[in-house]
Amino acid sequence: MSSPTLKPTADVSKDGDDFRGPRNLSISAGTSRSITSSPLSPQPSEILSIRRRQRLKWQRYSAGACALVSCLSAGSILLYSLYTPLFQRHLHYSQMQINAIAIAAELGMYLLVPIFGWICDNYGPDRLSIVSVFLFVPGYLSAAYCYNNKLSYMAMFFSFLLIGSGTVSMYLTGITTCAKNFTKKRGLALAVPISAFGLSPLWMSQVANYAFLRDSDDESGTKELDISSIYTFFAIYLFVIGIIGSFFLRIYPDPDLDEVILRGETAPLLTPSPAAADHIEYGSAVLSNDPNDIPPAVKRRLLNDDTRNFLSDPTMWWFAAGVFLTAGPGESFINNMGALIKTIQPVSRSLGSPTGDETATHVGIIAVTSTVARLLSGFLSDYLGPPVEPAPVRDEQENKRFRVSRIMLIIIFTAFMQAAYLILASGYIQLHPQQFYIISSLIGIGYGAVFTLSPTIVSVVWGVENLATNWGIIAMLPAGGASVFGFLFAAIYDSEATRQNSGDHGLGEGSCFGLHCYQKSFAGMAASCMIAIVLWTWGWRGRGGWIARGVSV
Structure with missing residues (x-):
């Protein structure tokens, strides 16, 4: 089934070098979207100036590079197994209490994903990057405080709940930025940041083992991890990464695609909701190649409709x-x-x-x-x-x-x-x-x-x-x-x-x-x-x- 015909109501000029002529378009919901434009429709090279096209390419690749850095930095929670022996030795946590702290991190990572996803879609990954700062920094600083003062496991439970939430928020900023900036290669656009997240514990564990060791308290001459210093390092490091992401993690239009083609790529393949017909009156705002041209109220309405269609x-x-x-x-x-x-x-x-x-x-x-x-x-x-x-x-x-x-x-x-x-x-x-x-x-x-x-x-x-x-x-x-x-x-x-x-022969x-x-x-x-x-x-x-x-x- 095809979506309703979308007709811009007026010509729009932007930056003196954009021209969007009148069109009569039909974008189907299937895999082969038919696009019919008037003979006078401008080509992509006529829509964007060479200078602006180069600027957009640089911005998109800068956002992609920052997204990879965010994903490479988001997996600190995966080092949890390094901490558990010291939790037992110094904090005297039982195995059940250690598992409860791990569950807290998983709850933060998985159960809050829809909320963070909604923030990312509606307000952008740059805003969600700031949210990750407000989760990671207090989470790691409070975990360091709990370790130094040997607080109960419930205090550490809430610290790792924050750390788990910060993990998924920073992770989502990376994959969303790549997926929305590089729609023509969606498989790699998702695979690369996801792979970067999987590799993050490798370099982090090496840094922890070489840079954050101290003499063991049992006077045996052995070395052990300095947990408090590791947590303080992660709080400072992730603060910097989150702030950098708030500047670079943005969604940019593809300079190589016509504005209508881009809208066809980002639209779902399944049949849109009947409410989509109500969006015709916004004309070129809905069809704009630049996501920033879409009014926030219109964008939220579109996204909410998409979510309802998805759940139904x-x-x-x-x-x-x-x-x-x-x-x-x-x-x-x-x-x-x-x-x-x-x-x-x-x-x-x-x-x-x-x-x-x-x-x-x-x-x-x-x-x-x-x-x-x-x-x-x-x-x-x-x-x-x-x-x-x-x-x-x-x-x-x-x-x-x-x-x-x-x-x-x-x-x-x-x-x-x-x-x-x-x-x-x-x-x-x-x-x-x-x-x-x-x-x-x-x-x-x-x-x-x-x-x-x-x-x-x-x-x-x-x-x-x-x-x-x-x-x-x-x-x-x-x-x-x-x-x-x-x-x-x-x-x-x-x-x-x-x-x-059960018997005397048991291993205990x-x-x-x-x-x-x-x-x-x-x-x-x-x-x-x-x-x-x-x-x-x-x-x-x-x-x-x-x-x-x-x-x-």
């Missing part, structure tokens, strides 16, 4: 359920990988030596493989996925290129995670624990790709204009999924540990060893991935799905 679309719920069923097991595996590695080792080895170094190795494997998968999936999304730009921009050779649906790509990468869960459930790794790198690599590949392709698909199907809000709604689900599948793993593990330790301390500690939980995770694949396929090819509506994903 049944295919969104099928897609969101699939994200829940794949992200949840991935989060659960990463959170419980240390216990799992200890479980698959021979009992004598697990009791005789710590597995921390081995766990750190596999954390690194997941970080590297997930980063590679994010970049690869973004590249494949752009170069193999159906094009999202308007039809007149594509040449005949472009139309003949071999294509693979983005849904097929996310299904293929989900199959990597499913294979890892099936291998764990089969008991093969229990017999060959030295090959655990296969599991960490497969899950890293699948996990990284799913978190890149999911927002890309959201931007393709429902448009990039309201991306931060729409993806923010779906991004709440990993918190729930991690809780559900984490509880599944813990319940089965604790039940088997209780059975193993709630330790569990063997296949029965985790087999059922990973069989359930494999089944959840299969259900997710079915739900995505139904939303794509089922009755009332995207193909039936003419949306090529």
Whole structure:
């Protein structure tokens, strides 16, 4: 179904070098938007002067570079595992209290995403960058104060709630800036900042281990992390990054696109709401190539309509359920990988030596493989996925290129995670624990790709204009999924540990060893991935799905 014909009511002149002649336009809601303009319609080179085109290009790439810096700086929360031994040793927090602090960070990261997404879409990523400053700085300073004064875990709980909220707000500024400034390559525009976020703990951990060490309090001559100094450093560093982002993280028009083509790219592919007809009277303000030309009241009305359409679309719920069923097991595996590695080792080895170094190795494997998968999936999304730009921009050779649906790509990468869960459930790794790198690599590949392709698909199907809000709604689900599948793993593990330790031959301390500690939980995770694949396929090819509506994903 095509959107109503949009007709500018008058000629508009801007900066003395812009001319927008009268047009009669039709922009369809499908994948090939037809654009019919009058013979006198100016070409893009006539709309923008060479000087202004160069200035816009510089501004867009400056915003993109700043977005990458923000994402590279936003992942400080991922260093949490470095702090937990010192929380136990110096603050005497129990394992349950340490997990409660971690949950506080996850709640801040996931549950507030829709709010921050709405701020980012309505007021711009530069404003959200300022919000991140007001979350990170008090969060880290209060965490340093709690550590120095050995306050209760509830005080640290609220500190990490702020830190988690600051993490997702700075992260959203980066991906939104890239997605809205580089709409022609949406896969890479999302994959690069997401990959930068995944790499942030690598450089941060190196800085922490080399620049923030002090002598241990036990007079053993060993070194330990200076937690208070690390938190103070992050408060100052993230304050600077947030302020820089408030100047550079802005959305600029594409100087290589005609104003109407740009509006076609940022509009959702699905049929717009009936209220869209009410927007005709705003004429060139709605069609403007420059987002700043759209009156705030009109923009908020458009975004609110898009959000209502997004929430009322049944295919969104099928897609969101699939994200829940794949992200949840991935989060659960990463959170419980240390216990799992200890479980698959021979009992004598697990009791005789710590597995921390081995766990750190596999954390690194997941970080590297997930980063590679994010970049690869973004590249494949752009170069193999159906094009999202308007039809007149594509040449005949472009139309003949071999294509693979983005849904097929996310299904293929989900199959990597499913294979890892099936291998764990089969008991093969229990017999060959030295090959655990296969599991960490497969899950890293699948996990990284799913978190890149999911927002890309959201931007393709429902448009990039309201991306931060729409993806923010779906991004709440990993918190729930991690809780559900984490509880599944813990319940089965604790039940088997209780059975193993019930007699005199028990190993004590709630330790569990063997296949029965985790087999059922990973069989359930494999089944959840299969259900997710079915739900995505139904939303794509089922009755009332995207193909039936003419949306090529």
